[in-house]
Amino acid sequence: MKIGIVTCGDYWNYGNRLQNFALKYIIETHHSREVISIIGEQQTRGRKKLSGIQGLLRLFSINKRQRLMAKAKRGIKFLEFSNIYLNEQHFSDEVEEIIVGSDQVWNPTWLSDKEFEYFLLNPYVGIKKISYAASIGVKTLDKKHQQFMKK
Structure with missing residues (x-):
């Protein structure tokens, strides 16, 4: 039986990735369950941004290019961490329980209605x-x- 984790898909944030890893680790080691991190729209957008950044860098000044390159390298490291340790997958019928969290996953100032x-x-x-x-x-x-929250 698989458990799915739905969380913020932030490939730039240490806390988010570590919280996701810690929850996955606790469930797997203490409850002997397979855990996947479900890839949502945020992760898909983040992955596309990371793959397209290097081509865009040629358009910027050297200073800005260096800052963007540092950010891209950081994002790529987070993506590598996620691929290795978080078992990110798209939702499947094998998921029997789903966990949302942690962090501000219900912050309406960050989310579109669809994401909410x-x-x-x-x-x-x-x-x-x-x-x-x-x-x-x-x-x-x-x-x-x-109204969204009352549903």
Whole structure:
């Protein structure tokens, strides 16, 4: 039985990747379950950005090119870490439980409506859903996002 983790797809953030790794590690070692990190739109966009950055670098000044190259190298390292340790895959029918978290996965200022629905796990029907240290990251929600949360 597989457990899927849905989290922010941030290939630039140490905390995000380490939280994802720690959750995966605890589940695998203490519950003997296979864990996959589900690739969503954020990860797909991040992977495309990393693959396209080097071609764009020729358009910038040397100073800006060096900063962008450093950022790209960092992102590539995170992507390599994710590929090796996080078992990132697209969702499959083999996933029987799904965990959302941790971090500000429900922050409406960062997400489109479609992403907000995704992080509320609305696309996943008939699967046990678990929230692990998921947060909103804002003091109040507007009416539209309150309705999303009530579903």
